[in-house]
Amino acid sequence: MYNTKPEIFIWEIRVSVASAIAFEKKHIEQHRFDASPALAEQAVHCLELVAELSDAGLSYQFKGGNSLLLILDKPRRFSIDVDIATDESRERIEECLDTIIDCYGVFRRWDKRAHRTKPWLPIASYYLFFDSHFAVPKETHIMLDAQLRRSPYRTELKPVVCGELYAAPVKAELPFASSIIGDKLLTLGPNTLGIPVGKGKEAQRLKHVYDVSVLLGRNPALEDIRVSLTGCLAHENEIQESTIGLEEVLRDTLDYCGATAKCGVPPSFDTGDSALHENALGLNAFAGHLFSGDYTWKRLQYDTARAALTVTAACRSDIGQDTFETALAGNEVPHGVPCRSTGKLPCEPRVQRWWHWIAAWLEVDPFSRVGL
Template sequence: MITRNSASKEWLDTVMKSYKKNDPGIVEKTIMALTLLEQLSVEGLDFIFKGGTSLMLLLDSYNRFSLDIDILLPDKPKNLEYIFNRICNNGVFKSWFEDKRKTPSDVPKTHYGFVRESVLDGRERAVFLDILYQEVGTRSLLRVPVRHRVIETAPPDVLVTIQTLDALLGDKLTAFAPNTTGIPYGTGKEAEIIKQLFDLGVLFDNLADLDVVRKSFVQNCMFELGYRKLDLSEVDVLNDCIDTAITLAYRGAYKREQFSYLMTGIKAFKAFSFNSSFSLEDAIKSSAKVAYLVQLMKAGKGRHEKFRETIDLRDVNITNPSWNKLKKLKKTDPEAFFYLFNALKLIEQ
C-alpha cells in the first residue's frame, strides 16, 4: 500500500531530486493520482484502469507523468458516492465533486475531482477521475500492484486490473486520430495528442502480439465511431493515424496548419516528460512507429520487423519520389527511417 509519507512535503522533496527539471506541482499531482487509484481499489470498486497512467504500473521505463485517473465500468454502481465519501474520510483527500464538463458527442463519461491541500503552497487542488461506462468486451487484462518510484509503498500490495500492453496499444491508436475518433486539432488540447503519440511509441517498443492489438483497436474503434455517430470504418481511422504521423515526419511541408498544432503540443508536452526531454525528433521517431504499425494492421500482418542498431541500411533506399523528403532520416535518425521505409513498402504493395 501507498504510505501516508508519500503525501508529505518531505517525500515530494526526495522525489524531486530525480526530476529536477520538472514542475513539482505536476509530480505532486501524479503521486495523488496514484493514491486515488489505490483508494478506489481498497474501497472495493471493481474497475479496469486504463489510459496513460496505467503504463506507470506496467513499465519501469515509462517516462512521463500523468495527472488523472481513467477507469472503465460496465455501468454506474449504486454505491459510487458512498465509495467516494469513504475515500475522503481516509484523510488524504478533503472532499470530492462532480465535474460536469461537456463530453464530445455521446461518449458515456462522468468526471469527478478529489480535493486536497497541496504540500507546496497549502492551496486546494484537485485530482481528476474520468469514468467511461462501457462493456468490458474481449479486452486482454491482467492484475498488477500499485507501485512506482514516485510513491513509497509497504506490504501488502494493492492490485488493480489493467489492459495488457498490446491491448493498450490498440486502444490508444483511436486517440491518435484527430479527424475521426481522437482528440481534435484546435481545441487547446494539443498536448493530449502528443501524449497519445508518446505512449504509442513506448507501447510499440514492447509490441508482442499484433492480433491482440488488432482486436483491441477494432473493439474501441467501434465504440468511438458509434459515440460520435460517424459513418466511417476502421480503415478511415487508421488512415487518420498515418496521416497525422506523416504530417509530423514532413516537418511542416505537408499540412502546415496541422503541423503547427502538433508543434504546440510538443512544446506543452515537455512539462510531462521526465526531466522535460521530448523534441520534434522524438515525435518523428514515434510517428514512424505509428505509421509502420498502421500499415501492418491494414495489411493483416501477424508479425513485425524490429529495428536493431546492427541493421545495415546502406542498401535500403526510398525510391518513390513522392516520399523524397523522408530520405534524410537515413542519416539523422536511422530508426525512424527504418520504420518509415517499412511502412512505405507496405503502402506500395
C-alpha cells in the same frame, strides 16, 4: 438503579491505503523521478485514488497515461488524471467518492467536471481536491475520468506500486501493453475517432503517440495489437454511434503522422493543417510532463513514425510478427519500395526507413497526394 458507566462510542478511523510516508514532502522530493515536486505529488495522489477506488470495492479497469506507472519498469512521465473504464453506474462511482472523502482522509472534497473533448460520450468526470506541500494556493486537485463502459482489453491484476515513490497493499486491473497500444492508435487521427482539433488539447495527442512509442519497447505481439485495435474500433463506434471503418482510421492516422514527418521544424504559424499546428503548440506543455523535461520535434517525428508503422501493420493481416519486428528495428528497408518521397523527408534516417516500410506494405507512396 441506573447504570452509571459511561457509554463508549467506537468510531472506525481509516487512513490512506498507502503508508502516510508517501505523502510527506521529504519523501516526494527524494523519489520524484526528476519530475517537479508538484507533479510528483499529483502522481502520488492519482495512485492513491486508484488504490482507494479498489479498496472501496469499485470494479474498473485502470487505463490512460498514469496506468503506465504500474506497467513500465521505469516510468517516463506523470499525468494529473486517472482514467478508468467501468460498467458501474454514476451513482455507484459517486458513492465510492463519498467513501473516499469520508473514510480515507487524503482528499478533502470532490466536484463534478464537464468533459470538454467529446461531451456526448458516456463519461463521468470529477475533480478531487487535496492540500499540497508545493502548490499555491495550498488546495489543488487531480481529475478522474470514468468511461461508463468497460473496454475490450486483455487485462491482469497488478499491485499499485510505482518504484519507491508509491506503494499500496492492493491491486488494480490493468490492460496489457498491446491493448493500450491498440486503443491509443485510435486517438491520433483527428477526423475519425481521435481527438478533434480546436478543443484546447494541444498536448494530448503527443501524450498518446509518445505512450504508443514507449509501449512498443515492451515487445508486444502484433496480433495482440491487431485484436485490440479492431475490438476498440467496434467499441468506440458503438459508444460514439458511428460507423467508421479501419481503412478510414488508417488513412486519417497516416495523414496526421505524415504531416509531422514532412516538416523539418515545428511550423511557427497555422499552415492550414490545424492538427500539425497544435502539435507545435503542444511541445513545451507536453515536455513539462516528462521526467526528462525535454520533447523535441525530432522526437515527435520518431514517435509518430513508429505509431504510423504500427497502425499500418495492424491493419494488414498479411504482415506477421517477424516482419513487424524487422521493420520496427529500423535498421534496413525492404526491397522494391514504390516510394521516392521518403528519402526527401527532413527527418533522421531511421524515421525515413520506417516510412519506407509503410510504403512497401501499402504498395503506394503515402506522400504521393501531397506532392513531396
